[in-house]
Amino acid sequence: MYFDIIIKIILTGVVLGGALNLAGLLTWVERKQSAVMQDRIGANRASLFGLRILGLFHPLADMLKLILKEDFTPRYAHKILHALAPFVSVFFALIAFAAIPIGNDFAWRGHAIHLQVAHINVGLLYILSVMSMGVYGVVLAGFASNNNYSFLGGLRASSQMISYEITMGVSIMGIVMMDGSLNLQNIVQAQGQYWHHLPLWGIFLQPVSFFLFLTAAMAETKRTPFDLPEGESEIIGYFVEYSGMKFGMFFLTDFLETVLASALLTTLFLGGWQIPYLFHDGFHFPWGTVWIMAQPWVILLGVIAFSIKVIFFCWFLMMIRWTLPRFRYDQLMRLGWKIMLPISLINILVTGLVMVLL
C-alpha cells in the first residue's frame, strides 16, 4: 500500500518535472530555433558568473522577471474569474499527462509497477476530455478581462479548439479500432508487433490519421500557423489583460500543450517507449544478432526512447511553427470542418472495411 503510494508520488514527480522542465526549456529552444532559421544568433545575453552556455539561462531569467513583475487586474474585470483563468489553463494541461505511459509495466519485488501516473481504463478519452476542458481557461480569460480585444481572442480560441477537438478525437479512432483498447499502455504494447520485421507503429498503420492528428494537435496548441487567438500582429489575444506570472502561466500552457501533443503523438503513432527489435529480454535483430539485456536496462532504454521521441516531436512542431505563415480565420474553419473532419470520418470507414474484409 505505502509502497504503491510512494512509487506513484515518485512517478508523478518525474512526469510533472519532466513536462514542466521541458516546457520551460522550450522557451529557449523557440528563441534559438527561430534564430537559426532566420540566420540570427538569438538570445545569448543572460549569464551567470560569466557563463553564457548558448543562452541557456534565459528561461530562468524569464521566469524571474515574470514573478517579480506587477500583477495587475483591470478595474472592470470579473476579479475571481480573472484570477482563476490561468490556473484552469495550466491545471488541465498538466493533469492530462497522468494517463501517458512513459515505460513498460514491470514487476519489482512482487509489486506490479505501471510507469503511468494513472492507470486508466479509458486513458485516451481521459486525455481528450481534459484537453477539451482546457478551453475554459481561454474562454474565461477572454470573458473576465472585460476587454474587447481579449474577448475576440477568447472567442477565436474557443471556436478553434472545439472545431479541431472533434477531428482530433475522430482521427485517432482508427488506432483505437485496430488496437481494440482505449488504454494508452495497451495501445503502446500493441505497437510492439512486427509485420515482416517492420514494427507495426501507428504511423505505418494509420498514416492518414497521423497527419490529421498532427494538424489538429497543432491547432489545439494555438501556435502558428494556428495562432489566431493570439495573432500578435492583428489582435492581441485573450491574455492581453494579464501581466506577471498570470501571463506566464498562459505562456507556459502553450508550451505544456506542445509537450503534451508530442507525448500523445509519440504514444499513438511512434510506438511510445517501444524501440524496434527490443524485446523484454533484449535486442533480437532481424539479421539474427541477439543482445541479451537485463530487465531494468530494457525498461530504462524504453523510458529514454520515449523521452527522445517526445523531444523530437517538440522540435518538429517548433520547426513547423517557424516555417508556416498564419491562416486566415475562414481558412482555418474550412480546413477543420470541410477537409479534416470528412477525411477523418472516411478514414474510420476505410479502416472498418479493411478490418472486416481481412
Add this chain to the structure above:
Amino acid sequence: MMNFISLLHPFSLEIGLAIIILGLFFLDLFSVQAKKNIGSWAWGLTFLLLLIHLSNWKHFVSALSSTYVHDALSFLLSVFFLITLLFILAMSKSYRHRFERGHSEFYMLILLASLGMITLASTTDFLLLFVSLELITVSFYVMNTYLRTDPKSIEAGLKYLVLGALSSGFLLYGISFIYGLSGSTHFSDIARYASSPEANAKVLLFGFLLVMVGVGFKMGSVPFHFWIPDVYEGAPTPATAFLSVGSKAAGFFILIRLTNIFFPHFQNAWVLLFTLLSAITLIYGNLGAIPQKNIKRFLGYSSIGHAGYLLMGFAAGSTQGLHAVLYYLFSYLFTNLCAFWVVILFSKATESDEIADYAGLSKRSPFLAATLFIALMSLAGVPPLAGFFGKFLLIRAVVEKNLIWLAVLGALNVVVSLYYYLMIVKKMYIDEPQNPETIPLDPSSKIGLSIAIAGIIGLGIFQAPLLQWIESAVKSIL
C-alpha cells in the same frame, strides 16, 4: 455479415423510411428537376412503402431481445402513421408557397418525425420510446418555427421548445424511477416486477405519474395543454395538422402500451387519475373553443376537447376502452386532417385564418364549404359520420364501468361542441361573403379531400372491418 442482415430484417419498414429520407437528401442536392417536385417524390415513395408494408401483413416478428416487436398492434399503428404521413405530405404542397426557404427540407422533417412515430409504434422498451419521442419532438421544434420571419411562428417554436424540453425531462425522470425499481427498461420486465410480491407500488405509481407528464404534453390533456393554442396558431398549418393528429396519437399509443403494465396493479389510482383528467380536459377544451376568432386556435381548443374524449377510454381501462380509443383515433385522423386541409386551401387563396373571413364560403367554393361542414359535423359527433361512432364506443365503454357521470359529461360536451361547430357552419352557409371571388382548387387537393370525406363517411357506416382489425390488434398485446 449474414448475421448482420438477419439482424436488420425485421426493420424493413423503418429502414425503408430512412432510405427515403436520405435518398431525398441526395435527390435534393444533385437534381434540380427533382428539387422542384420533391413533395411528389416523397409522396410517391411513401405510398410505395405503405403498399409494401401492407403486403407484409401477418408477418410478425420481434427483434433486439424483443425490445422491438412487430405485432398486430404495431402493424395497425404504423398504418395509421403512414396514412397520416401521406395526408400531411399532400397538404404541404398547398402550403409551401409560404416558406421563404427550405421547401424540400420541410418534407424531410415531416418524414423524420414520422420515422420517430413508426419506431414508437413498435417499441416495448422505455429507452427506444424516449429516443423516438425525441425524434418526433425535435422535428416539431423545427417545423413549428419554420416561418422564421413571422413572430407568431417564432413564438410557437419557442413555446414548444421550452415546454417540450421540460416535459421530456419529467418523462426521463419518471423512466429512471421505474428503471431504478425494476432494473429494466423493458415493458415486460417492468410488468413482471409490478406483479411480483416485492414490488413497491407507491414508487412505481410515482414513476408512472412522471411519465404521464411527458405523455400528457404530447396528448395535450389539460394540465399540460398550455402550449396548444399558441403553437397551433403560430406554426405552419401542415405542422399544426401533423401535431394535432400524429403527435397526439403518439401520446395515446404510448399510453395503450403502458396500460398493460400499470393498469392491473393500481386500478383505483388509474381510474381516478384518468376520470379527472378526462373530465377537466373535456370541459376546458370545449368551453375554450367557444370564444375563438382564429380557426387554427379554434381547432387547437377542439383538439384539447378530443383529448378529453380519448382519455375516457383509459378511464374505463377495459379492452372495450382501448378499442374505442383506437377507433376514435382513426376517425379523428380523417376528420381533423380534412378540416386542416380546408384551412390550408382557404388560407392559400385568402391569406387568412380568421373565422370571420369564412363568411359565405358556400358561395365562394361549395366544395370546400361542404367538406368543412362534414368534417366539423364528424368532429362534433353527428351520425352517421365517423366521429359519432367513435364517441359512441367511448361512452359505452365508460358506462360499462359504471362511470355514469363521466358519460353524461361527455354527452353534454357533445352538445356544447355542436354549438360552436355550428357557429362556423352558419358563417359559411348563411352569412354573406365580403369578397365574392371564387376560390380556385387544384384537382389533387380535390381528390385528397374526397378521400378524407370517404374515410369519414365510410368509418361512420361500415364500422365492422376496422373494429375487427382493432380487436385482433388489441388482443395481441394482452
Add this chain to the structure above:
Amino acid sequence: MESVLFYTFATLVVTTALLVIFSNHPAYSVLYLVLTMFGLASLYVMLHAYFVAAIQLMVYAGAILVLFLFVIMLLNLEREGEESFRSGPSRWLALPLTLVFLVELYTVVMQIHIKGSKGLSVEGNTESLGHLLFTQHLLPFEIISFVLLAAILGTTILSKRNWK
C-alpha cells in the same frame, strides 16, 4: 471512504445545480453548470463507468457548455430582467405545487430500495457498452443519429443568413 466521496460529490452537484438557477449573471450560471458536470462525472467514476464519465466531460463540459458560454458572451447578457419571469396570477400556484411535489418525492424516495443492475463488468466496460449499443440497443442508437440529422437540418434552416 466511498460514502464520504459520494456525499462530497453529491453535495457539489446539488449546490452547483442550485447556483446555476440562483446566480444572476448567466455566464456564472454556465460555469456552475460546468462544475455540476464535473460532479456528475466523478459520480460516474465511482460507479466504475469510466467511459460515461469521460464522455460526459468531453461532450457536455468540453463542448456543449463552451458553446453556451459562447452564445452568452456574444449576446453580452448582463443581469436578466427581473420582471420577465413574473407572469400572471398562475405564479402563486408555483410554490404550493412545488412543495406538494417535493413532499411526494421525499416520501417516495424514503421508501425506495434501488435495485438497478449493478453495472457492467469493471474491466471491459467500454467494450461491453459498445457491444450492447450495437446489438440490443442498435435501434435507439441509430434513431439518435436521425435526431441529430433533424437538429442539424433545423439549425441550418432557421439560422443561416444567406440562403441561395
